Amino acid sequence: MLANISKVIRAGAQGNGTAAVVSARSCAAFNPKATFDIKKCDVHNIEEAPPVQAALTREEGLQYYKTMQTIRRMELKSDQLYKQKVIRGFCHLYDGQEACAVGIEAGINPTDHLITAYRAHGYAFTRGGTVREILAELTGRRGGIAKGKGGSMHMYCKNFYGGNGIVGAQVPVGAGIALACKYQGNNEICVSLYGDGAANQGQIFEAYNMAALWKLPVIFICENNQYGMGTSAARASASTDYYKRGGFIPGLRVDGMDVLSVREATKFAADHCRSGKGPVVMELKTYRYHGHSMSDPGVSYRTRDEIRVVRSKTDPISMLKDRMLSNNMTSVEELKGIDAEVKEEIEDAALFATTDPEPPLEDLCNHIFCNDQPLEVRGTNPWTKLKSVS
Known part of the structure; x- marks a missing residue:
């Protein structure tokens, strides 16, 4: 996919009418692989733990970078279209949490299964949907990923079951998908995601019980972005150690702002599930830059300074970019070329999403x-x- 990346970068930059300075160095001049220290996971009810080092190839790094940038710019374009009243209704944006979606996808197989809540745009993309399909779904057009009939909260594609609007309801459905995987004996697993705001739902604990009882191959993942619908986790939960909530189920708490930490923890949990040992509860400590939804300005219960500090210190895209640059795995010019290519793709998708006919x-x-x-x-x-x- 990235074999002729310098040509793609040059073409993408020129297509945007911007001056492109592409590095004269050939790909052979870059470091093809590097190993990085990653934050140690907190563990519960399990002796082993994911590794504290992660290997990254240049090709993987560029792919992760491009995917995270695509999700980031797609969400910013969605914000713009919503404020222009082109997108209406519910809309929950994912910018800031890109390392979760990209890291999880890197840690499982395309044939595995994933189900999530209503903050679903990033997963619709990593699971195989296109930017065109996602933006067209947001604008209710015939070319949308659900043919314009689902909107922001209801997106689906192969082995991706949404996008669900009822808080926490996707978690027992995910356990059911895992039951089907075990019944069919296909060595596949299901990733069942929910947020810290949904973590106190009773149906989640019922799903834990059934999954542990039947040793289902499911990873329950709490994306802890630290705020529910305007309420901090500490004000909503007596215990914010969400990775321990399974009690008798092994748990992991992971740095959800680091794509490599998420990838390694997901691989570890997936291997555990495939070995027949049953479920894992994983907490990804992450952060959302926008409010809970478009009706939430996001600064009435947290300060602008808090958001600024997170952006400046732990942004997932910046973290990966700095790692690759400091280890001679890419150049600033090359990454700028990828940015230009992504920007062009987003603009093309937005044009499609505003001109494609509505479903009859x-x-x-x-x-x-x-x-x-x-x-x-x-x-x-x-x-x-x-x-x-x-």
Whole structure:
């Protein structure tokens, strides 16, 4: 994918009309691989732990960087379109948490399964959706990832089950997906995500119990971005050690702002699940830059200075960028070229998302079932003649 990266960078930069200074050094001049120290995970009810060092190849680093930048710029474009009233309704942005989505994807297989809550845009992208499909879904267009009928909270693609609007409800569904994996004996696992705001939901503990009882191959991941809907974790939970919440289930607390820490912990947890030992509870300590949703300015319960400090000290994209530059794995010019390429992709997707037609009325009842014959849909006056097709 990155074999001719210097050509791609040059083309992307020129396509944006910006002056591009591409490094004259060939790819061979860069360090192809480096090993980095990563923060030690806190562990619960397990003797082993993920490694404290992580190897990174140049190709992996550039891929992680581009993916995180794409998610970041996609979310900033979503913010812009929402404020222009092109996107309406609920919209929960993911900027600041990019290392979680990218690190998890790097630690599992494409054939594994993932389900999350309503802050889902980043996962829709890492699981295989395109920026065009995601932005078009946000604007309710026919070319959206759910054909314009799901919106921000309901995005789906192969082995990705959303995007769910009911707080915490996706967690037991994730345990059910893991049950299917075990039943089918396909050596696949499910990652079931939720936030610190959902962590006190009773159904999550019920899912823990069933998963442990049946030794299901599921990683329960709490993305602890430290605030629920305007409430800090400390004001909502008697114990904020979310990785210990499984009690009898092994737990890990991970630096969720470091893509390498997330990747290594996810690999460790996935190996545990595949070995037949049952579930793992993982807490990713992360941070969201925007408010809880677009109706939340995000600064009434925390200070602007707090957000600024997190951005300046622990930003996931900056952390990876600094590591690669300090180890001669890339150059500033090369990364600027990737930035230009990403910007062009976002602008193209935004144009598509604002010009693609809306789905026609006759599509309203389609896709109720996945593989049945067309059927009459009752009780849909004044659209009683509509049929549902798969």
